[in-house]
Amino acid sequence: xxxxxxxxxxxxxxxxxxxxxxxxxxxxxxxxxxxxxxxxxxxxxxxxxxxxxxxxxxxxxxxxxxxxxxxxxxxxxxxxxxxxxxxxxxxxxxxxxxxxxxxxxxxxxxxxxxxxxxxxxxxxxxxxxxxxxxxxxxxxxxxxxxxxxxxxxxxxxxxxxxxxxxxxxxxxxxxxxxxxxxxxxxxxxxxxxxxxxxxxxxxxxxxxxxxxxxxxxxxxxxxxxxxxxxxxxxxxxxxxxxxxxxxxxxxxxxxxxxxxxxxxxxxxxxxxxxxxxxxxxxxxxxxxxxxxxxxxxxxxxxxxxxxxxxxxxxxxxxxxxxxxxxxxxxxxxxxxxxxxxxxxxxxxxxxxxxxxxxxxxxxxxxxxxxxxxxxxxxxxxxxxxxxxxxxxxxxxxxxxxx
Amino acid sequence: xxxxxxxxxxxxxxxxxxxxxxxxxxxxxxxxxxxxxxxxxxxxxxxxxxxxxxxxxxxxxxxxxxxxxxxxxxxxxxxxxxxxxxxxxxxxxxxxxxxxxxxxxxxxxxxxxxxxxxxxxxxxxxxxxxxxxxxxxxxxxxxxxxxxxxxxxxxxxxxxxxxxxxxxxxxxxxxxxxxxxxxxxxxxxxxxxxxxxxxxxxxxxxxxxxxxxxxxxxxxxxxxxxxxxxxxxxxxxxxxxxxxxxxxxxxxxxxxxxxxxxxxxxxxxxxxxxxxxxxxxxxxxxxxxxxxxxxxxxxxxxxxxxxxxxxxxxxxxxxxxxxxxxxxxxxxxxxxxxxxxxxxxxxxxxxxxxxxxxxxxxxxxxxxxxxxxxxxxxxxxxxxxxxx
Numbered sequence: 001x002x003x004x005x006x007x008x009x010x011x012x013x014x015x016x017x018x019x020x021x022x023x024x025x026x027x028x029x030x031x032x033x034x035x036x037x038x039x040x041x042x043x044x045x046x047x048x049x050x051x052x053x054x055x056x057x058x059x060x061x062x063x064x065x066x067x068x069x070x071x072x073x074x075x076x077x078x079x080x081x082x083x084x085x086x087x088x089x090x091x092x093x094x095x096x097x098x099x100x101x102x103x104x105x106x107x108x109x110x111x112x113x114x115x116x117x118x119x120x121x122x123x124x125x126x127x128x129x130x131x132x133x134x135x136x137x138x139x140x141x142x143x144x145x146x147x148x149x150x151x152x153x154x155x156x157x158x159x160x161x162x163x164x165x166x167x168x169x170x171x172x173x174x175x176x177x178x179x180x181x182x183x184x185x186x187x188x189x190x191x192x193x194x195x196x197x198x199x200x201x202x203x204x205x206x207x208x209x210x211x212x213x214x215x216x217x218x219x220x221x222x223x224x225x226x227x228x229x230x231x232x233x234x235x236x237x238x239x240x241x242x243x244x245x246x247x248x249x250x251x252x253x254x255x256x257x258x259x260x261x262x263x264x265x266x267x268x269x270x271x272x273x274x275x276x277x278x279x280x281x282x283x284x285x286x287x288x289x290x291x292x293x294x295x296x297x298x299x300x301x302x303x304x305x306x307x308x309x310x311x312x313x314x315x316x317x318x319x320x321x322x323x324x325x326x327x328x329x330x331x332x333x334x335x336x337x338x339x340x341x342x343x344x345x346x347x348x349x350x351x352x353x354x355x356x357x358x359x360x361x362x363x364x365x366x367x368x369x370x371x372x373x374x375x376x377x378x379x380x381x382x383x384x385x386x387x388x389x390x391x392x393x394x395x396x397x398x399x400x401x402x
Numbered sequence: 403x404x405x406x407x408x409x410x411x412x413x414x415x416x417x418x419x420x421x422x423x424x425x426x427x428x429x430x431x432x433x434x435x436x437x438x439x440x441x442x443x444x445x446x447x448x449x450x451x452x453x454x455x456x457x458x459x460x461x462x463x464x465x466x467x468x469x470x471x472x473x474x475x476x477x478x479x480x481x482x483x484x485x486x487x488x489x490x491x492x493x494x495x496x497x498x499x500x501x502x503x504x505x506x507x508x509x510x511x512x513x514x515x516x517x518x519x520x521x522x523x524x525x526x527x528x529x530x531x532x533x534x535x536x537x538x539x540x541x542x543x544x545x546x547x548x549x550x551x552x553x554x555x556x557x558x559x560x561x562x563x564x565x566x567x568x569x570x571x572x573x574x575x576x577x578x579x580x581x582x583x584x585x586x587x588x589x590x591x592x593x594x595x596x597x598x599x600x601x602x603x604x605x606x607x608x609x610x611x612x613x614x615x616x617x618x619x620x621x622x623x624x625x626x627x628x629x630x631x632x633x634x635x636x637x638x639x640x641x642x643x644x645x646x647x648x649x650x651x652x653x654x655x656x657x658x659x660x661x662x663x664x665x666x667x668x669x670x671x672x673x674x675x676x677x678x679x680x681x682x683x684x685x686x687x688x689x690x691x692x693x694x695x696x697x698x699x700x701x702x703x704x705x706x707x708x709x710x711x712x713x714x715x716x717x718x719x720x721x722x723x724x725x726x727x728x729x730x731x732x733x734x735x736x737x738x739x740x741x742x743x744x745x746x747x748x749x750x751x752x753x754x755x756x757x758x759x760x761x762x763x764x765x766x767x768x769x770x771x772x773x774x775x776x777x778x779x780x781x782x783x784x785x786x787x788x789x790x
Contacts, residue, residue, distance in 0.1 A: 047765055067772040070765075147787070155787040158780070216779055224772040 005092075005112050008119040012088055015129060016081030024130035028354075029346055032306035033243040034060045034167070037080070037131035044070045054225070054233040060243070062165045063221035063230045065133060084128050087139040092118040094142035099321050101149040102185045102290060117320040122343075123313025134310040137167050141314070145293060148177050149185035153206055154213075156181060161213035165221070168235045169274055169304045175282050176296060178206040179289035187324055188288040189389040238305040239271055246354075246364060248346065249307040250372055253365040274303055284387070291386050294318050298379035302372050312375045319378075325385035335381055338374035346371060444562040444603040447712045448555060449474045449484045452537060454569030454578045456489035461649045462640050464492045465506040466568040466610055466656040468518035473663045474564065478712030485540060485555060487527040489579060493519045499646050506652045506660070508644035526553050534584040541565075542595040559600035564608070564709045568656065571611030573634060574620065586620040597623040604697070606674075606709040610655045612637045615691035627674065627697040627704070631655030632688035639687045654686050666706050668713055675702040 024030055025038050033039065043059035046052070047070050053059045069075060073083065092115040099105070099114045118124060128135040140163040147156035156177060164171040182202055221230050237243065244252050251270055258266060277299045285292035297318065301311035316339075319325075326332075345367035352359035437443055451474070453467035471486055493504050504519040527536055539545050540555050557563055570577040574586035589607075596602050607628040609617045614630030621628060631638040631653070640650035641657040652660075662677055678701065681690040694701055707713045 047769070050765055063772070064776070067769040067776070070769045071773045152787045154783050158783045213783075217776075220772045220776050220779075223775060224768050226768060 005115050005119070008116060009089055012085045012119060012125065013082065016085045017078050019077075020129050021077075021081060021131055024126065027130055028246045028350060029248055029309055030127040030130040031132040032134075032247045032249075032308050033058075033245050034237060034306045035127075035132040035134045035137075035308055037133070040065060040069060040133065041075060044075065052225070052229070054229050057242070060234055060237040061133065062234050063224040064162065064165055064217065065136075067220070067224040080131055081129075084131055084135055087135050088119060088125065088128050091124075091135070091139045091142045094139070094146045095317065095321065097146045098142065098149060098185070098290075101146070102187060102321060104186060114320050118317045121313050121317050123309040124317060127308050127310040127313075132308055132310065133166065134308045137163055137170070138310055138314050140166070141170065141173075141297070144177070145180075145290070148180045149290065151181060153181050154209060157206060157210040158213045161210060161217050164214060165217045165234075167304075168238045169300050172274060172278050172300065173293060173296060174207070174210055175278055176285075176289045176292040178203050178210075179282060179286060180293065181206055183289060185290045187291075187322070189291060189322075189324055189386050239267065241267060241305060243306075246350070246361065247306055248309055248312075248368055248371055249304060250302070250368065251305050253361065253368070256361070270303075270305070274300060277303075288386070291322065294322065295379060295383050295386070298375065298382065302375045302379065312371075312378075315375070316378065319382065322382070322386070324389055325382060328385035328388040329381050330384060331377065331381055335374060335377040338370065338377055342367060342371035342374045443560060444708065445560040446558075447479050447483060447562050447564070447709065448557050449479050449564040449710075450487075450540065450555065450566070451484065452487045452532070452565075452567045452569075453489065454487075454532065454567060454576055454584075456491055456532075456579050458492060458495050458497050459649055460569070461492050461504070461647065462651055462653050463568045463570075464488060464490075465504055465518060465652050467566065468504055468523070469506045469652065469656060469660045470566050471523065472518055473660060474710055477663075477666065477707060477710050478668050479710075480712065481524040482552070483712065484524070485526045485553070486524065487532045487537065487540075488525050489532055490525050490528040497648070499648075505644065505647065506657070508642045508651055509646060510642075510644070524552075530579070532579055534578050534582050534588070537578075537584065538588060538592045541592040541601075543599060543601060555601070557596075557601045560603045561601070562604045562606070562709055563596075563602045564606045566608045566610075567617070568610040568653065571609070571617060572613050574616045576609070576611055576617060586617045589617060590620040590622055593621055593626060594623045597625075604699075604708070608659070610638060610653050614638060614655075615689075615693075618693050621693070621696065624696055625698060626693075627701075628693040629678070630691050631686065633691060636688050655688070655690055658686050658690075663706075663710065666710070668707060668711055670705070670707060672706045673702045674704045674706060674709075675700075677706060 021037075025036070031037065039059055040061050042056075043053035043061055043066055046056065046059070047066055053066065073079070095118050096108075096111040096114045099110060100108065103110075124135070124138070140159050144156050144159035144163060147159060157174075160170070160173060160177055163173075182199065218231075222228065224230075241251060241255050244256050246252055254266065254270075255263065277296060281292050281296050281299070282289070285295065294315070298312070298315040301307055301315050304311065329335075346364075349359055349363040349367045353361055353364045433443075449470075451467045451470050453463045455463040467486065467488055471484065474484060475481070492498065493502055500515075500517075502519060503515075503517040505515040506518055507513060507515060509515045527540075540553070543555060545554055555563075567576060575583045576585075577583055593605060593607075596605070602625070604625040604627070605623075607618055607621070607626060608630070609628075610631040611617070613632055613634055613636060615633050616630075618626075618628035618630055632655075639654050641652045641654045643649065644651045658680070659677070662680055666672055678692050681692075683689060692701075697704075
């Protein structure tokens with residue numbers, strides 16, 4: 001078992017020297033218009049040649065990535081592949097750190113399994129091989145959680161601010177992060193009734209720090225592009241959905257066949273739909289904010305505007321950090337089979353629609369719905385189990401609701 | 403905490419200092435471009451060429467209209483911007499010795515006859531469709547919904563429209579298809595409707611009939627320049643007969659104008675005043691008239707190509723010197739570079755390119771600046787965290 005992780009890491013680095021990227025870079029499952037690496041390359045090219053990359057309409061990446069990739073990060077293969085492999089390693093390490101902080105386990109006995117659940121998850125390493133920037137987002141997300149678990153306010157909120165600049169729905173993680181900063185990350189699922197240690201003053205201070213970090217990153221973006229166009233082009237993409245490329249999410253199909261006069265209304269509905277999950281999840285899991293972040297991540301992964309496979313993949317990998325819920329999962333096999341089903345159907349129907357031409361978009365969207373159902377089953381099961389842990393066994397008697 | 407606030411304020415200040423280019427408003431830039439060279443503010447050209455006669459013996463009216471059509475096309479207005487109304491019963495007429503051809507010059511003295519009909523003409527209203535009602539509906543835009551776009555006058559408030567009419571006319575009327583008449587008041591009212599609906603920038607109204615000048619005497623809308631072939635109580639005469647065709651092939655006034663136009667190409671700077679100064683009683687054999695009281699620009703500054711041609715304007719772009727990888731884009735100052743444009747196309751390129759130039763000049767330093775700021779920020783954040 002000790003060799004598993006070094007082998008996985010070595011394998012991951014070895015894979016970055018192959019040319020597997022070339023066959024995966026345009027895949028609609030692994031990348032979305034917001035995360036696609038060829039689009040990033042195009043934007044950087046335009047930027048370097050003095051043309052505003054946001055004026056074209058195919059480039060939706062944040063100016064942060066634009067500035068980094070046009071200066072310090074070279075684009076000669078295999079350096080981006082190595083960079084993505086390093087991000088994977090960082091993410092796996094962060095996940096293991098989260099486990100250590102949560103379980104107060106210094107021995108690192110389970111580290112291998114946790115890191116393995118991240119590195120060997122095909123939903124995560126395939127987009128990473130395709131150089132989808134969602135892997136960078138995952139790395140930022142997990143490091144932000146590590147800082148939050150350690151109680152380091154400013155680094156955690158700074159990383160979350162950078163993440164929000166790359167992917168706007170991540171701004172919804174702010175409330176549970178603020179909660180997590182002020183409590184210990186250890187599992188409190190079993191002790192749901194204890195008083196929350198959250199203070200209003202410290203929360204407001206955290207919000208303010210987050211606002212400063214967001215504006216700092218905005219200032220960096222302003223310096224990069226010299227204007228405020230990027231706000232409309234990057235964040236506005238998730239809100240206005242200009243690009244209807246197929247992806248594993250639920251938005252694109254709806255909006256391809258929508259009449260124009262309904263568009264604003266449904267865009268509002270879909271965006272507000274994301275908002276409505278934040279408050280209930282945080283309130284219900286205020287005793288264990290790390291679990292709240294976990295559940296919220298799963299929900300956002302299903303309903304975000306431009307997801308890739310790595311968003312629900314992160315959710316599935318993070319389950320390994322919460323082993324206390326495993327006994328209480330009601331239908332893990334059904335969820336697993338649904339995921340198996342979806343993961344077989346998605347590439348099949350995608351190819352049937354776009355490569356062979358014998359299917360149509362409905363096939364692919366149906367497999368996307370199955371995938372959404374699989375993720376939904378996973379999230380609801382984990383939510384149930386997280387709540388069920390609080391009841392547990394008392395006095396040797398199984399507590400059952402009448 | 404205080405350090406954070408100060409540091410963020412400093413960064414905001416830096417950003418404001420580094421932000422470049424405040425543009426003039428786009429509207430004033432566009433207006434400045436379109437008004438230069440005394441262009442008069444038009445961006446596209448349209449032509450409405452009407453031959454109001456039918457039958458073989460009115461061959462010359464068909465040839466008038468087709469001659470104008472050819473000239474206008476040669477000078478750059480595309481078919482999509484030309485509405486040609488002809489009875490079109492001449493070229494395939496049983497009496498036509500040269501079937502499928504319409505000539506505007508006679509073949510005597512061995513002169514080469516120029517075929518105006520050819521293979522490449524687009525007649526929009528032909529035969530019985532050439533009526534007064536259709537003409538007025540065309541001008542005012544009040545057409546039936548079933549009328550296809552190729553038969554509509556799709557002008558806008560920056561279109562220069564050239565209206566040419568020929569046929570048999572009299573005191574304030576023009577005969578249509580030997581059947582009905584259009585009066586000068588109808589024409590004036592149609593033009594006023596066009597003005598009210600912002601359907602033209604400027605109109606050049608040319609008419610070649612007997613007593614033609616009376617036809618434009620009743621116009622009362624602004625920005626209309628008009629010219630006609632003969633005064634009240636005066637006839638307009640044909641130019642020459644062709645012995646093989648057997649009828650007159652062109653009218654004097656139109657022939658005179660077309661001769662003048664043969665010396666004009668797309669890059670010509672000849673003005674309307676130059677054209678009007680060539681009117682003589684000896685060459686036209688009637689008193690051709692000009693009405694310019696409604697026209698706001700001076701005639702010597704108004705170019706022929708403002709009405710007759712579809713001229714594109716372009717401007718020079720300074721080369722992007724920083725990056726050798728891009729070839730310097732030099733568009734030399736042409737007038738009438740490509741016939742693809744029906745009008746002066748905004749090379750707001752010049753201003754756009756200069757703004758791009760500003761963007762490009764800064765981008766490497768911008769990117770490095772942003773990265774430096776980001777790195778400094780990260781450094782501060784993580785050093786702060788070590789203290790916490």
